[in-house]
Amino acid sequence: HSFNTKGGELNKEIKIKIGREVVQKDIITILGDWGYVGTDHCVGSGTFAVRGGILDVFPPHLKDPIRIEFYDKRVESIRLFDVDSQLSISKREHFFIPKPVSLVGSGGNSTVLGLLKKAGNLLYITQEKKGENPPQDLEIYVETFRALSFKDNISTEVISEAVKKNKNVFTVNAENTDLVGLEKATHITVPFLKSFSIPLFSLSCLVYGPGRPSSRSQDKRLPINVSSKKILGLSEISWGDYLVHQDFGVGRYRGLQTILVGRKKEENIKIEYSNGGFVFVPVDRFSRVHKYIGYGSGGPKLSTLGTGGWEKQKLLTKKSTGVVVADLIKLYASRSKPRGFEYKPDAEILSAVKQNFPHKETPDQRQAISDVLRDLQSPKPMDRLLYGDVGFGKTEVALRAAVSVVSSGRCVFFLAPTTVLSDQHFITCKNRLNPLGVNVDLLSRFRTKKEQGLVLLGLKNKKIDVLVGTHRLLSDDVVTKNLGLLIVDEEHRFGVKNKEKIKSLKAGVDVLTLTATPIPRTLQQSLVGLKDTSKIETPPSTRLPIKTSVRLFDWPLILGAIRDELTRNGQIYFVNNDIKSLSFYQEKLVSSFPEHNIGVAHSKMSTAALEKNVIGFFNGGVDVLVCTSIVESGLDIPNANTIIINNAHRFGLSQLYQIRGRVGRGVRQAFCCLCIPKKHTLSPNAFERLKSIEHNTSLGSGYSVAMKDLEIRGSGNLFGLEQSGYVSRVGLTLYNKILADSVRESRSGS
Known part of the structure; x- marks a missing residue:
């Protein structure tokens, strides 16, 4: 700055x-x-x-x-x-x-x-x-952060950090109730835009809003609707986008137009149809309009107004869904078989795990916890999908479920796709649950063969309550007789063989699936009501959106971004998904920053070296981690707030979103730089991916990113090839709605 x-x-x-x-x-x-x-x-x-x-x-x-x-x-x-x-x-x-x-x-x-x-x-x-x-x-160097608008646990953390690190603390627009811990601060009243600190002068200025938020805005939810990809804001659509109006059909967005209705002016979105027809929809009434997602990536044929063709198309689609409904009803029936035993959780342990949660529960977290605990009391096994953005608190919901199952005498498997992520979950579970007498262990390549043998023996003798691990948990030598709950994090990242193993492991046990960016099939199942779903949309109160930019690769730019982060004693990820060239980037950074520790992490390293560098980065001993996408899920380091992703055009959209989510986990402003090579011509899909990740920076964009992924790639063959034509004609969202109606009618009829 x-x-x-x-x-x-x-x-x-x-x-x-x-x-x-x-x-x-x-x-x-x-x-x-x-x-x-x-x-x-x-x-x-x-x-x-x-x-x-x-x-x-x-x-x-x-x-x-x-x-x-x-x-x-x-x-x-x-x-x-x-x-x-x-x-x-x-x-x-x-x-x-x-x-x-x-x-x-x-x-x-x-x-x-x-x-x-x-x-x-x-x-x-x-x-x-x-x-x-x-x-x-x-x-x-000036670090800016969010103005503090009301007292909570996280705001208290911000204050204590400012007082601890800075000799000179100023407060702006503070009320008497805000000044706990700030008795020695200087109080001033000016319209500052943001809170800030200047490390060079050991100075911090904490800005408060001029009043307390109303009940309407205190627990502000993000505009995400899971049941349908309705348009909830003008920021979601661009000129020329294909839209589907449930009453008029497929058209194209042609901007805004103000229309006089009686004596009142109303702002409307303008949708163009075939043969020059237009429909105007008021901006505050988007409920029957959604973005078009078809089969494959081609554009649809525009509907013609006033011909009855659109109503006919909807009726044909309704008839066609009968082919799919029978299979879905079978799936419902298989999920309805009784569990065979009853959980009787220990209320005292559940209360203790709630008390030792270091943050304030968000309303969505409370609801998700309630959903999961209610499922565990139901006669049929739980099969719930929990999705929420990276860092929004999904793991806490999983811990409450785990404690409920363990205190009823059953064990829990916590399955993660990578060694790094399983290690992170193991540390979290151990820190939270061990003090309560819950025995937590790890089964992954971070354990030697001898250690793995002891873990398996402990599991067999019912001495392990929660076992965290990678696909190693799916091996034949792992005893699953006493298994009550299977928690699967980011299931879509497992290979085909492992997915089959997971499928067989799910039979007869309770299942909780966690994800930040639902994949197409999971989305489909949730959209038509096949999966029970919970969503966490409310961000932690001091979380800031990650500032994201797409840039041509340029060493001065990269080194400047790293230097800025190091200046505020932060840590940096440098992601390059080509193992062969990692050493080149490491050497360049070592020569540029000789006084700092530059570590490397990739899947081909020895277990000892990988663990040393990952744990070193976690503990703050490594300043810059040069790595592959091995860090895509799992590392939760509030002090790492700059990430540079090289050759970003080679990553998938959901993958980019997950990798970017490694930063911005604390109260500091985080930065993400997506680099593409100079003189490289992007493919249309790569351009759309990068544009989408740069655009979707608001907190809780994971669902939007997943839907955008569907837009770019098309819905694919989700319900059989014979259905793809109908999806293309009416769009995926309306197809799902018609399908869900058919499923409901069929179930009520039977």
């Missing part, structure tokens, strides 16, 4: 009034200069979004963003609106947006650093700089 001392008396505030003429581009330029971030959808403090003649702005001093509508240069309306529903809250005749306070230098030819050193413990806050002094630039 650079503090520029050019200053000037420019733009102390933006004043807007209905009826006055204002150049929209000028406002956007000023907002950019002030540090506001342009986004597709205005969802957070300090952001703005532009859609034609509409400008949304979210000033830091407001609880809700403001929407300004222009007709040419004239301001037509000013409204506060709700981020989630996009509906207006109240109207305004005029409005002003104050300039956020910035740090600038002042005082002759002295450098800012010199002034700060002379000033000692004082922080100078100035709104403007007078005089004609020559501009000066000073490079100072």
